[in-house]
Amino acid sequence: xxxxxxxxxxxxxxxxxxxxxxxxVDIQSPQNIHLGPLLVIAxxxxxxxxGPWTTALIGALAVAAQVVIAVLHxxxxxxxxxxxxxxxxxxxxxxxxxxxxxxxxxxxxAQVRSVSExxxxxxxxxxxxxxxxxxxxSSYLAAEEEACIGGDLYAxxxxxxxxxxxxxxxxxxxxxxxxxxxxxxxxxxxxxxxxTTLPALASAxxxxxxxxxTHFPEGDEExxxxxxxxxxxxxxDHEPVARMxxxxxxxxxxxxxxxxxxxxxxxxxxxxxxxGLGPDTHALDEFAFQTGDTLLLYTDGVIEARDRNNAFYPxxxxxxxxxxxxxxxxxxxxQRDLLAHAEGSLGDDAALLAIQRMHSSS
Numbered sequence: 158x159x160x161x162x163x164x165x166x167x168x169x170x171x172x173x174x175x176x177x178x179x180x181x182v183d184i185q186s187p188q189n190i191h192l193g194p195l196l197v198i199a200x201x202x203x204x205x206x207x208g209p210w211t212t213a214l215i216g217a218l219a220v221a222a223q224v225v226i227a228v229l230h231x232x233x234x235x236x237x238x239x240x241x242x243x244x245x246x247x248x249x250x251x252x253x254x255x256x257x258x259x260x261x262x263x264x265x266x267a268q269v270r271s272v273s274e275x276x277x278x279x280x281x282x283x284x285x286x287x288x289x290x291x292x293x294x295s296s297y298l299a300a301e302e303e304a305c306i307g308g309d310l311y312a313x314x315x316x317x318x319x320x321x322x323x324x325x326x327x328x329x330x331x332x333x334x335x336x337x338x339x340x341x342x343x344x345x346x347x348x349x350x351x352x353t354t355l356p357a358l359a360s361a362x363x364x365x366x367x368x369x370x371t372h373f374p375e376g377d378e379e380x381x382x383x384x385x386x387x388x389x390x391x392x393x394d395h396e397p398v399a400r401m402x403x404x405x406x407x408x409x410x411x412x413x414x415x416x417x418x419x420x421x422x423x424x425x426x427x428x429x430x431x432x433g434l435g436p437d438t439h440a441l442d443e444f445a446f447q448t449g450d451t452l453l454l455y456t457d458g459v460i461e462a463r464d465r466n467n468a469f470y471p472x473x474x475x476x477x478x479x480x481x482x483x484x485x486x487x488x489x490x491x492q493r494d495l496l497a498h499a500e501g502s503l504g505d506d507a508a509l510l511a512i513q514r515m516h517s518s519s
Contacts, residue, residue, distance in 0.1 A: 172199035216249030294484030307506035458507035484511035
C-alpha cells in the first residue's frame, strides 16, 4: 500500500511538468499560436491515477497557467483568452466530478466485496487441511463479477466413525441461489450427526430443501424449477472404502495408482428439492479408497466451461497430468488450467474439492 502511495504521488510530476512545458512554450511562441487549450490534458491525466483533491489541484494550476498566458499575451480582457479560461475551468470541474463518481464507485465495490467475502466465510467455512486420516484441498470460483459466493456448496463434518462430505450445486448461479445453498449446508451440518446411513441423510436433506421451497411466493414461475444436485460421501477412518449417495450430481473422479477413473453411481437419484418426484429411498454405493488415493469432487461449472471453440473442459484428461499432486496443488492446478481454458470467463459457478486418504488401518 505504501509503495502504491509513493507511486501515485510520483506520477503527479507528469501533469505538473506538462503544465510548465505548455506554459513556457506558449509564452515563447508568437501570439497567433495558442497552446493554452492543451492544458486540459493535465487534470484529465491526473484523474487517471489520483483522487478528486489532487485532480482539483492540478486543474486549478492549469487554470492559473492559462491566466498567466493570457496576461502575457494581450491581457485578460480579450475574448479569446476569456473563452479559453472559462472552457478550461468548466472542463477541469467536469473531470473532478467524474473522478469523484469513480472514487465513490470504487468504495462501493470495496464494500460489496468485503460483505461478499464475509458471507462466503460464513456460508462456506474454510476446510481444514487435514481431518482424521484425510487431507483436503478446495477452490471456489463465482461466475458473477465482484461476487465471491454463489450456488455451489461443499462442507465436511466428523462423525464417530469417520468423515461425511457434501458437495452440491443449486440451479442457477450467483447471489440469487445463495438462499438454497445456505439451507442445504445448515441442514447437512445438523442431520449428518442424526442419521446413521447416507440414504437416510439424503432423504432428510431432501425434506429440508422441499420445506424451504414451499415458502416461495405462489406467483413465482421459477419455483418448480428450483432444485439442488448433491453428492454425499462417507469415508470411514478404519476401512479402505468410501460410500456414496448420488442425487443428480456429477460423479467424482478417483485418482489412484491405476489412473483416473469415474466413481459412477449404480442408481443415481434425482436432485434434492423435487418434492414428491424423488425416490422413497436413496441408493448407497461403495468403492475402494486406499491410502494415497484422491477423490476429486466438482460441480458442473467445471466440466461445462467452454473454450473459444465451444469445447467443454476435459477434466479427467487434465487431472491425469497431476496424479501425484497434493489436494491443494491439484485444485490450484485445475483452477489455473480451467480459467485458461475459458479465457477467464466462466458461465457458471465452479467448485472443486479434493480429498486424499493419508492412512487406513483395519
